[in-house]
Amino acid sequence: MSTAAVTDKRPSTLRGASLPKWSPWAIAAGSVAVAAGLGLVAGLHSKVQWGLIAALLFVAGTYGIAARVEGRRQAKDRVATSLVWVAFLLAVVPLVSLVWTTVARGVKVLDVYFLTHSMGIVADSEPGGGIYHAIIGSLEQVGLATAIGAPIGVLTAIYLVEYGRGRLAQAVTFFVDVMTGIPSIVAGLFILSLMLIFHMQPFGFAGSLALAILMMPVVVRSTEEMLKLVPNELREASLALGVPKWRTILKVVLPTSIGGITTGIMLAVARITGETAPVLLLVFGNPFINNNPFEGAQASLPLYIFQQYSAGNDAAFDRAWAASLTLIAFVMILNLVARGIARWKAPKTGR
Amino acid sequence: MAKRIDVSGLTAYYGSHKAIEDISMTVEPRSVTAFIGPSGCGKSTFLRTLNRMHEVTPGGRVEGKVLLDDEDLYGTGIDPVSVRREVGMVFQRPNPFPTMSIFENVAAGLRLNGNYKKSRLNDIVEKSLRGANLWNEVKDRLNKPGSGLSGGQQQRLCIARAIAVEPKVLLMDEPCSALDPISTLAIEDLIGELKERFTIVIVTHNMQQAARVSDRTAFFNLAAVGQPGRLIEIDDTERIFSNPSVQATEDYISGRFG
Amino acid sequence: MDISTKQTDAPPPAPQPALTERKRDARGASRPGDRIFLGLSRGSGILLLVIMAAIAVFLTYRASLAISKDHGNFLTTFEWNTNLTPPVFGIAVLAFGTVVSSIVAMAIAVPVAVAIALFLTHYAPRRLSGPIAYVIDLLAAVPSIVYGLWGALVLVPHMQGLYGWLDDYLGWTGLFSWDGGAPRAMLTVGILLAIMILPIITNVSREVFRQVPRMHEEAALALGATRWEVVRMSVLPFGRSGVISASMLGLGRALGETMAVATVLSPSYDIQASLLDPGGGTFAQNIASKFGEATDQGRDALIASGLVLFVITLLVNGAARAIIARRKEYSGANA
Numbered sequence: 001m002s003t004a005a006v007t008d009k010r011p012s013t014l015r016g017a018s019l020p021k022w023s024p025w026a027i028a029a030g031s032v033a034v035a036a037g038l039g040l041v042a043g044l045h046s047k048v049q050w051g052l053i054a055a056l057l058f059v060a061g062t063y064g065i066a067a068r069v070e071g072r073r074q075a076k077d078r079v080a081t082s083l084v085w086v087a088f089l090l091a092v093v094p095l096v097s098l099v100w101t102t103v104a105r106g107v108k109v110l111d112v113y114f115l116t117h118s119m120g121i122v123a124d125s126e127p128g129g130g131i132y133h134a135i136i137g138s139l140e141q142v143g144l145a146t147a148i149g150a151p152i153g154v155l156t157a158i159y160l161v162e163y164g165r166g167r168l169a170q171a172v173t174f175f176v177d178v179m180t181g182i183p184s185i186v187a188g189l190f191i192l193s194l195m196l197i198f199h200m201q202p203f204g205f206a207g208s209l210a211l212a213i214l215m216m217p218v219v220v221r222s223t224e225e226m227l228k229l230v231p232n233e234l235r236e237a238s239l240a241l242g243v244p245k246w247r248t249i250l251k252v253v254l255p256t257s258i259g260g261i262t263t264g265i266m267l268a269v270a271r272i273t274g275e276t277a278p279v280l281l282l283v284f285g286n287p288f289i290n291n292n293p294f295e296g297a298q299a300s301l302p303l304y305i306f307q308q309y310s311a312g313n314d315a316a317f318d319r320a321w322a323a324s325l326t327l328i329a330f331v332m333i334l335n336l337v338a339r340g341i342a343r344w345k346a347p348k349t350g351r
Numbered sequence: 352m353a354k355r356i357d358v359s360g361l362t363a364y365y366g367s368h369k370a371i372e373d374i375s376m377t378v379e380p381r382s383v384t385a386f387i388g389p390s391g392c393g394k395s396t397f398l399r400t401l402n403r404m405h406e407v408t409p410g411g412r413v414e415g416k417v418l419l420d421d422e423d424l425y426g427t428g429i430d431p432v433s434v435r436r437e438v439g440m441v442f443q444r445p446n447p448f449p450t451m452s453i454f455e456n457v458a459a460g461l462r463l464n465g466n467y468k469k470s471r472l473n474d475i476v477e478k479s480l481r482g483a484n485l486w487n488e489v490k491d492r493l494n495k496p497g498s499g500l501s502g503g504q505q506q507r508l509c510i511a512r513a514i515a516v517e518p519k520v521l522l523m524d525e526p527c528s529a530l531d532p533i534s535t536l537a538i539e540d541l542i543g544e545l546k547e548r549f550t551i552v553i554v555t556h557n558m559q560q561a562a563r564v565s566d567r568t569a570f571f572n573l574a575a576v577g578q579p580g581r582l583i584e585i586d587d588t589e590r591i592f593s594n595p596s597v598q599a600t601e602d603y604i605s606g607r608f609g
Numbered sequence: 610m611d612i613s614t615k616q617t618d619a620p621p622p623a624p625q626p627a628l629t630e631r632k633r634d635a636r637g638a639s640r641p642g643d644r645i646f647l648g649l650s651r652g653s654g655i656l657l658l659v660i661m662a663a664i665a666v667f668l669t670y671r672a673s674l675a676i677s678k679d680h681g682n683f684l685t686t687f688e689w690n691t692n693l694t695p696p697v698f699g700i701a702v703l704a705f706g707t708v709v710s711s712i713v714a715m716a717i718a719v720p721v722a723v724a725i726a727l728f729l730t731h732y733a734p735r736r737l738s739g740p741i742a743y744v745i746d747l748l749a750a751v752p753s754i755v756y757g758l759w760g761a762l763v764l765v766p767h768m769q770g771l772y773g774w775l776d777d778y779l780g781w782t783g784l785f786s787w788d789g790g791a792p793r794a795m796l797t798v799g800i801l802l803a804i805m806i807l808p809i810i811t812n813v814s815r816e817v818f819r820q821v822p823r824m825h826e827e828a829a830l831a832l833g834a835t836r837w838e839v840v841r842m843s844v845l846p847f848g849r850s851g852v853i854s855a856s857m858l859g860l861g862r863a864l865g866e867t868m869a870v871a872t873v874l875s876p877s878y879d880i881q882a883s884l885l886d887p888g889g890g891t892f893a894q895n896i897a898s899k900f901g902e903a904t905d906q907g908r909d910a911l912i913a914s915g916l917v918l919f920v921i922t923l924l925v926n927g928a929a930r931a932i933i934a935r936r937k938e939y940s941g942a943n944a
Contacts, residue, residue: 014422014433073463073835074432080837084732087724094804095748098759152653159650172654174930175661181858181926182919183865185893186664189915193667196905196912213660220657246646267750274752277867277893281900302754302868309758309872317762324755335750407830409735436833446824450846459842460832509828516832 018070024082027065031057055086099328106325109318115326118299119287124311131323133289134304140293141204141283141300142273145211149272150265152212153219160220161227162249179217187213188278195282202284204293207300210278215268222264226257259341266338270331276302301327353380353550354420354437354519356401361415362579363393363400365408370396372579374415376569378520383542383551385561385588388571389603393580394554395443397571398522401552402438403431419519436460439518443525445505447497447512454493456508460516475515483511484541503534510541514549521545523553527560539564558604562592570600664919672913678906683913687878689899691907698910700917702878706795706889707918710870711863713799713884718806719856725807726814731840742815749808757872760801765873768792768800772885787885793875796884798891801869806859813858817851818844850932857929861922867893892918 035054062082066075114130122129156176160169187210195206230253238248254261279285284297285307301323308320356378363371371393378384386394399405400413403424417424424434447456457476461467467475476493480486485507489500497508506526513521523542527535542551542564555561561568569585584597595601676683678696686699725745729738769792776787825843834842871894881888890898896911903911 014419014424014429014437018428018430073838074430077835077837080840081732084724084728087721088728088733091721091725091804091807094764095807097763098751098756098804101759101763102755152656155650155653156657159647159654163647163650164654168651168654172657175658177930178923178926179657179661181861181865181922181929182664183861183867183893183922185865185867185896186668186915186919186922189896189912190664190667192908193671193912196671196908197667213664216657216660244640244643246640246642249646270750274750274754276752276754277897280897302752305754305758306868306872309761320758324758327752328755331750331752332747335747402831404827404830407827432833432835434833435831440827440831442824442827442831444824446822446828448825448828448843448846459829463832463834463838463842512828512832 018074019066023065024062024078027061028058031055031061058082059086102321102324102328105318105321108322110322110325114319114322118289120289122287124308124316125313127315127318129319131301131304131319131326133286134299134301134323135326136289136291137204137283137286137293137298137300138273138302140291141207141211141279141298142269144205144208144293145215145272146265146269148208149212149215149268150219153216153265153268154223154261156216157220157223157227158249160224162245162253176217176220179213180221182214183277184210184214184275185277185281187211188281191278192281202282202297203295204283204290204298206282207279207298208293210282211272211275214275214278215272218268218271219265222267223257223261226260226264227253229260230256259344263338263342266334266341270334270338273334274302274327274331276300276306279303280306301330353548355380355418356520356550356552357416357418357421358401359416359418361397361400361413361417363396363405363414364410364412366410369579371400371571372581374582376582376585378550378552379567380550381546381548382566383546383553383564384585385565385568386552386554386571387556387558387561387568387603388580388583389573390556391576391580392571392573394571395524396580397582398524398552398554399440401520401522402440403434404440406431436464436516437518438520438522439513439516440522441506441509441513441524441526444529445502445509447500447505447508449496449498451497452494453489453497453500453508456497457511457515459512464516476511479511479515480508482514482545483507484537484544485511501534503530503537506530506534506538507541510538510545514545518549520550520552523551525554525556528556535560558592562588568592570595570597570603572599572603668912668916668919671909672916675906675909675913679910687880689878689895689910691899691910692902692904696906696910700892700914702880702889703892703895703914704917705880706874706876706894707864707891707921709795709884709889710798710802710874710891711860713795714802714806714863715856715860717800717803718810718859719852721803722807722810722855722859723814723852725811726818727840727844729811729815730818731836731844742812745808745811749812753805753866754868754872756801756805757869760797760869761872764801765792765797768797772796775885783882785885786883790887791875792885793873794881794883794885794887795874795889798870798874799884801873802863802866805866805869806862809862810852810855810859813855814848814852817848817855821847850935854929854932857925857932861925861929864925865893865918865922866891867897870894871897 032054034057035050038053039050059079059082063075063079066078070078109127115135116132117130118133119129120133156172160173163169164172190213191206191210195202200206234252234256235248238252239245243251279300280303283300283303285303286297286299290296290298305320305323305327308316308323358377359375361371361374362369374397386398388394396405399408401417401424405411405413413425415425419434419437423429448459451459454476457479458472461472461475477486477490480489485504488504489508497505500508506529510526527538530538539560542553545551546566553561553564565588567585568588568591570583570591571580572583573580583599584591584595586596591600592604595604675696679686679698680695681688681697681699683699685701686697687702689698689702690696691698729742733741772787772792775785779785780787821844825847826839829839829842870891874890874894875887876890876894876898877887878890879888892914896915899907899911
């Protein structure tokens with residue numbers, strides 16, 4: 001094998017010298033060893049520092065060695081490849097840590113007692129208590145929000161796809177986009193400003209209204225996508241039979257796309273279930289069980305997590321983790337079921 | 352500078368599906384060789400094995416030998432990137448880089464390979480555009496985007512881009528199938544000129560085109576749908592179109608099937 | 610390209626009994642059923658517009674009540690003392706903190722997200738990229754309060770070492786000097802926000818990179834480009850506007866993020882050059898932290914700061930949409 005470096009000018013041969021396949025591993029092992037040595041000699045405590053030195057050595061080493069043997073272009077290619085891998089690994093670490101910690105620390109106090117009792121007679125600093133009241137609150141608030149947000153969202157999407165032309169439709173499309181970007185706390189402040197005007201105290205339904213505002217644009221977008229997938233031939237076939245338009249939409253268009261629409265709504269529900277900020281402003285939190293969303297402060301799962309965290313002691317932290325695990329489990333199950341429905345219903349929606 | 356291609360026992364796969372089987376042929380330097388045959392017979396796949404583009408497709412895999420002047424493209428230690436510099440390619444649909452100007456498009460391949468002086472770059476770009484019979488049409492708007500040209504001009508721009516790096520072989524995958532008759536004629540004339548300098552292999556569905564531009568013609572066919580494509584015969588173009596040695600070739604050319 | 614055309618061509622009107630009715634029927638409104646249905650769906654659309662208008666109007670109204678009583682300058686005052694009489698408050702610190710934390714988050718998240726998107730579309734083994742993309746999808750659904758909890762209880766302790774290291778080696782820049790306090794300053798917030806917006810930027814960028822026409826990549830390959838050169842010549846230029854709009858969407862999230870910042874940041878009503886010393890809060894965090902102790906007057910002040918946040922996110926999202934829209938025209942012209 002020729003060892004001459006490929007020059008930048010015309011390579012006279014196709015046989016560019018190339019590093020063997022194991023070379024990245026060798027360079028990696030070498031840089032880790034050197035970094036460990038440097039770290040020991042210089043007395044650096046943090047393993048993070050060792051890791052950083054090793055990563056720098058790896059990139060520099062890859063470039064140097066590859067540039068020497070394979071040429072500058074190949075060296076750049078190798079560095080880009082290793083950087084892309086490093087970025088990926090870098091991002092995986094916190095995300096894995098997040099999931100792992102939540103599960104590991106969440107299972108500590110998560111049991112049937114925890115799910116079926118409230119914090120009514122437990123001080124935040126003591127162990128014990130549970131999230132029953134928060135689950136009730138979350139379910140009621142999210143349920144009401146969905147009851148308001150989902151139909152409005154679906155109807156708006158129907159308007160945009162089936163009827164929408166002209167200025168009004170354009171404006172709606174634009175503002176749905178804009179609405180998607182509203183921070184949840186701003187939606188909360190909006191309802192709060194109404195409550196200030198009418199001198200109202202916090203209650204569950206106020207939170208539902210803010211959550212509904214956050215939910216609507218998400219539902220509109222996903223439903224719109226689904227309705228657009230329904231082939232026009234289907235609509236025309238129905239209309240040509242003399243079926244009025246509204247019945248065509250109800251009996252032909254919606255059933256065809258119902259799977260996708262359900263998926264979209266469930267994803268939106270998953271999203272608003274985790275919202276904390278508007279609930280904090282409007283529902284306020286309550287250690288006792290309050291089954292009435294229309295009167296008095298209520299609890300909610302995300303808010304419960306925040307308040308337990310704010311209590312700042314180990315017993316409260318344990319409860320916060322357990323509640324987080326419950327919340328994540330709920331959101332993930334919704335997500336998985338939603339995707340399952342999307343996959344299961346997919347063949348019906350088009351092509 | 353043109354080089355000879357010697358293929359022996361070449362088989363190509365997409366995943367577990369065998370697309371072409373056991374193909375052997377020789378392509379002479381400074382000649383035009385045309386590949387003809389029904390759709391799906393593996394002409395394009397075979398063409399793409401000649402500059403190692405086939406393995407870019409997910410699942411793409413090749414067995415056999417392709418010698419470029421005695422050097423096996425699939426030998427150990429061969430760098431596919433260098434192979435593609437020696438064996439240029441023009442695609443079915445013109446594909447100039449949409450974000451680059453005409454000048455930058457032609458210079459793209461050169462720029463990859465280190466620093467050229469501005470004046471030298473200008474010379475090469477002009478020479479390549481002249482080589483592709485495009486210079487007179489674009490010399491006043493070299494800094495406009497390449498996507499603003501007509502389809503035929505875009506395809507000649509792609510040819511200019513390919514010949515700017517001075518490859519030894521030029522592969523063309525149905526270069527005229529997306530073009531109108533006048534542009535097609537322009538490209539065919541160009542092929543006639545380019546064969547003075549390059550070894551050219553062209554895949555075409557248009558039999559008149561094969562007859563017009565090529566010195567030799569290879570006919571590909573497949574036994575049945577799902578079967579791998581095979582080389583039926585390769586011979587001088589004149590002979591293939593007047594007196595082919597295999598019945599299937601004659602059937603295809605006279606339009607009795609395919 | 611494939612779908613947008615559908616919106617414009619309406620289905621043909623139903624068979625008409627009489628010519629005179631045809632005009633109204635073309636709008637689908639002659640039968641009672643049609644009229645009700647159109648009314649409902651159009652009403653929903655209009656309701657959305659009304660809600661948006663109401664948000665702007667009511668926030669502005671309450672904000673104007675607060676600002677008229679403010680004895681500080683709303684834009685330049687550092688303090689946030691809304692329970693004083695007269696109240697003194699301003700958004701200078703909040704604006705500073707919001708911008709700084711978002712810049713840090715973007716500086717970290719965008720390059721990493723683009724790299725991951727490239728990893729998924731162009732580098733990862735095929736068998737790996739599907740499941741990874743799926744997991745990233747799911748991570749986008751993790752509630753922000755959980756990120757906040759994790760950030761405060763796991764990330765913050767781990768930042769101690771990094772803060773010390775940055776102070777040792779980069780402290781001289783001023784940007785990374787550290788007084789040794791709890792590592793709950795803008796850098797930590799920025800890193801946490803970066804982790805939170807990573808999934809969304811990655812997802813959108815991945816979609817864009819996946820749409821790069823195969824023929825553009827092959828054009829580069831056939832010229833003898835290495836993989837990185839293919840990415841630079843055809844993938845990145847094609848995806849640039851998509852990545853910009855993805856980043857804007859991420860920025861919109863980072864600007865408005867409340868709980869994660871509220872749990873991690875120890876706010877101070879002061880501006881610091883260093884990212885490691887406590888300095889600044891963010892709009893959303895300030896609202897969440899100050900809400901509990903606020904009187905009605907204080908709540909109005911918080912609403913005023915929320916209005917500013919609302920306007921900022923509107924501008925950012927509007928810009929993102931405009932870029933996406935322009936890209937549609939651009940790619941349509943080239944198709």
